[in-house]
Amino acid sequence: MRENVVIRTVCRLFVPFIQLFALYVIVHGASGPGGGFQGGVIFATSFILLLIAFGLPCVRGRFGRSWIRAYAACGIIIFAGVGLTCILFSGNFLEYAAIETALGIPHLQTLMIDIVEAGIGITVMAVMTSIILDFVGKEEEEPL
Amino acid sequence: MNRSALVAVIFIGIILIWAAEDMPAYGDPKAPANEYAAQMYIDRTPGDIGIDNIVTAILASYRGFDTLGEVVVILTAGISVLLLMRRGEGQ
Numbered sequence: 010m011r012e013n014v015v016i017r018t019v020c021r022l023f024v025p026f027i028q029l030f031a032l033y034v035i036v037h038g039a040s041g042p043g044g045g046f047q048g049g050v051i052f053a054t055s056f057i058l059l060l061i062a063f064g065l066p067c068v069r070g071r072f073g074r075s076w077i078r079a080y081a082a083c084g085i086i087i088f089a090g091v092g093l094t095c096i097l098f099s100g101n102f103l104e105y106a107a108i109e110t111a112l113g114i115p116h117l118q119t120l121m122i123d124i125v126e127a128g129i130g131i132t133v134m135a136v137m138t139s140i141i142l143d144f145v146g147k148e149e150e151e152p153l
Numbered sequence: 154m155n156r157s158a159l160v161a162v163i164f165i166g167i168i169l170i171w172a173a174e175d176m177p178a179y180g181d182p183k184a185p186a187n188e189y190a191a192q193m194y195i196d197r198t199p200g201d202i203g204i205d206n207i208v209t210a211i212l213a214s215y216r217g218f219d220t221l222g223e224v225v226v227i228l229t230a231g232i233s234v235l236l237l238m239r240r241g242e243g244q
Contacts, residue, residue: 039204044212081228088221103217106201119204122213125220132224136231143238 020062027055035130039119045129052130053137065145068138077139084132091125 035048060068092103100107105121177184198210212220 038209038213039206041206042208043206044209081231085221085224085228088224092217092221103214103221105214116203118202118214122202122204122209125213125217126209129220129224132228136227139231140234143234147238 017062020058024055024058027058028052031055031130031134035126036123038126039122045126046133048126049130049133050137052134053141056138057141060141060145065142068142072138074142077135077142080131080135081139082132084128084130084135087128087131088125091121091128 031048031052033048034043034051035045038044038048056068056072059071091105095104095107096102098107098111100111105118108121109115109117177186181187194207194211194215198204198207202210202214204210
């Protein structure tokens with residue numbers, strides 16, 4: 010299947026659109042259906058499609074193991090960082106309204122929620138990709 | 154070992170089924186969640202947070218700490234799979 014030119018071409022065409030759609034779902038979380046969890050999983054499916062069409066070495070080469078771990082931690086750091094920033098502006102943990110009143114910028118809460126959603130999306134994307142790559146890596150070591 | 158695990162699973166299962174009897178029926182208008190909480194979120198989201206999606210307002214703002222915990226749970230699941238599947242490597 011990996012030599013099938015139709016599958017490889019279609020996957021190569023589809024992956025950027027899937028990733029763009031995932032980013033749309035994440036960014037759209039504040040104003041419509043969507044959010045970090047859904048968008049992250051959609052982003053991970055683009056890597057799964059790459060895995061099906063091009064095999065494990067291709068995906069590992071594009072999205073290495075250390076990068077996956079870094080991204081998985083990075084999302085939570087973004088989320089918790091936003092929460093701690095609220096404490097710096099003398100609010101409670103994750104109280105976005107405190108930053109909005111301190112800086113006086115209207116609709117800043119929407120931006121904070123988008124940043125939080127992006128953090129959720131990064132972690133979910135990295136963890137989903139990590140899980141599927143770990144399972145596939147195990148199967149390729151020990152063929153059934 | 155296996156038998157004690159089975160006993161524990163059955164015991165906890167009985168407790169959970171017993172507890173589920175007391176939960177309000179799905180969509181019950183008299184349930185506490187439907188009586189005032191849902192209406193409160195619908196009324197207060199435009200003024201408090203100012204975004205259109207009430208689900209996201211609850212997820213990211215009203216229950217932001219809960220969502221942070223959920224993301225940590227997902228990370229923990231990923232680390233668990235990593236540890237289980239990569240067992241014995243690098244020795």
